[in-house]
Amino acid sequence: MSATQQSTMDRVHKGLAARYRKEKRFRLFGLSAIIMSLAFLVLLLGSIGAKGYTAFLQTEILLDIHLDAETLDVENLATANYGSLVKRAMLDNFPQVKGRRDKRELSKLVSTGASFQLQKLVMSQPELIGTVLSLWVPADDEVDMFVKGHISRELPESSRRINDKEIEWIDQLQAAGRIKKSFNATFFEAGDSREPELAGIRGATMGSFYTLLVTLLLSFPIGVAAAVYLEEFAPQNRLTDLIEVNINNLAAIPSIVFGLLGLAVFLNFMSLARSSSLVGGLVLTLMTLPTIIIAARASLKSVPPSIREAALGVGASKMQTISHHILPLALPGMLTGAIIGMARALGETAPLLMIGMVAFIVDVPSGFSDPATVLPVQIYLWADSPERAFVERTSAAIMVLLFLLLTMNATAVILRNKFERRW
Amino acid sequence: MRKFGLTLAAASMLVAATTTAQAAGRDYISMVGSSTVYPFSTSVAEQFGKTTKFKTPKIESTGTGGGMKLFCAGAGTDTPDLTNASRRMKKSEMATCQKNGVKEVTEIKVGYDGIVVANSKKAPQFKVSRKDLYLALAKVVPSPDGAEKLVENPYKTWKDVNKSLPADKIEVLGPPPTSGTRDAFVELVMDEGCSEYGFVKAMKKVDKKKFKAACRTVREDGGYIEAGENDNLIVQKLEANPRSLGIFGFSFLDQNADKIHGSIIDGSEPTFENIADGSYVVSRPLFIYVKNAHVGVIPGIKEFLAEYTSDRAWGEEGYLAEKGLIPAPKAEQKKYADIAKNLTPVVLD
Structure with a gap:
């Protein structure tokens, strides 16, 4: 008896070290998996952040623009040649520059957006005409890239987009304090543009907002109604089983399929406006x-039957039971589900490809039927643009999108913690 | 519960209201088509929107083929007014247009685009002929021993193809078959390269299909890597791997001249001047197509075309050249500017 006991203990002792080692290995595997995914996350966020943070600053050039009354007449404010005023102001900084080609190159250091900025200013304040106006105007995207150090001056001239002469001019402007980097408000106020220095995410953000508003207004009430019916009223039979299986399957369908469905039903059959x-x-x-x-049903299920039975027991009707007791208790869970669904919808591009939302849209949408694009699509379009300055703007737009997603998810967590009741 | 009912009702009313509003029509230009022409058309659209009283046109990047399909789907205002194309409209596409009631279509050649084969500046510049590229990239090639038959591509390194080239493994990153750039590359480089073999060229007259299969099929054993439609990605990969080459549009070379250089093909370097004067052979025309029936119905189409064909846009010093479009010769520009003005319908030959 004792001999067999001894031998069992021996066997245990003999194997103990190996079992500890095994456990340690197992834990190490788990830990390294987490460390690896964290490392990837840090790498991803780090590269986006490192590439993108410069996009929140924009290089500007100070120009003394002479708003002479000859070019600007109160009658012709909408059609006056603002471009020539900007050009003249730029040339005034460099009286030594001669020759048509040089002058052309010099005036190109300023963004084409400068003349529109000037036009807007003059049209809102016509009393400025005749004065000399000191105005910070956006620099061209290549100047911007150079000032931010994305183009190295060590490279041979032929392999830069910006030549030696232009660098000399920029240096002179910098020495005169006429170049500064300031907060890039355009990035948050403008719609898309082909000029990186004039491009912004407002159009896409508003597009995302309207799109998500439609999604929320439709999917939340319909989803909750469907869940309440299936959970509380529907009889258990083959038909409801079939519906349940289908709903679960639909949740796993690739989103592009919904885009095709939308193309066939909403565009071709109902002929709603593309994009x-x-x-x-x-x-x-x-x-x-x-x-x-699915989320709504799960949270309805988690309401304890005792609540239901108590309500029915004191004489509430089924409808009253649901609307007075069960829904309020299940609502936090439903909201969490809805917000997570919305967050997924916010990041979606594939289905929108089919219905024409992958488009160049300058005007910021102001309603549900205006052509619009959404944030992830904007990121995709910028990532595909040849201009170097779009690289940092792409990363900046990704940061904004991630920020919105994090905010939505955080809202979901806070809502759950605040209203959830544990039984 | 009442609240939910109300929201539901409000939502459905919203849908109903917008549906009726949309039937009234559109007050902005809608354009679809090639992603190669997209950067140029969007530049014109932006300029047009800022300088005229019209709304900024909406431009979708759908690819040439996808654009044609949408463009030819019908003549109503729910279809696009213009489409971008990185190749000419096909006869079959024209037939679809006609069948669906799109009778008159105007074709405007807006300029040229060069296709470059480039590699990282860390490696020496390549100097190849179209024949070299064909031999390096085709699935089947004429037998290296001189016999008049096609064999599975035996070449592994560039040196195998041509003794003057480096002994690096053949590794070319390029667009997938759905891309217009790929179509053009195959037509302009591979076809030409393989026509240098007499017996393959003779095949063209006898059996066109066989000729196409011999010349246009790209190897699938790893020598040619499909890198997706994103040209920026190819540029990044070239930087990471200096031994590989990439195929993409000229504007990406132009913008990344500090990182990559274009290979000399048949003795000519891909520069703005060489593409413009035609000495760099791998270039293709870019087009836009106009639905004549929409002119006058959708506001601003004529003015948009006038902006597109103006000297400050597509001229040698224009803002499109700045974006990488190679302007057409003066005479050609004049011809197409007239066509755009008079909306002369195209007849495909």
């Missing part, structure tokens, strides 16, 4: 509905 945030919202509604229904 509008309304159609985008409808398509994303289809995509998020299953997610919301």
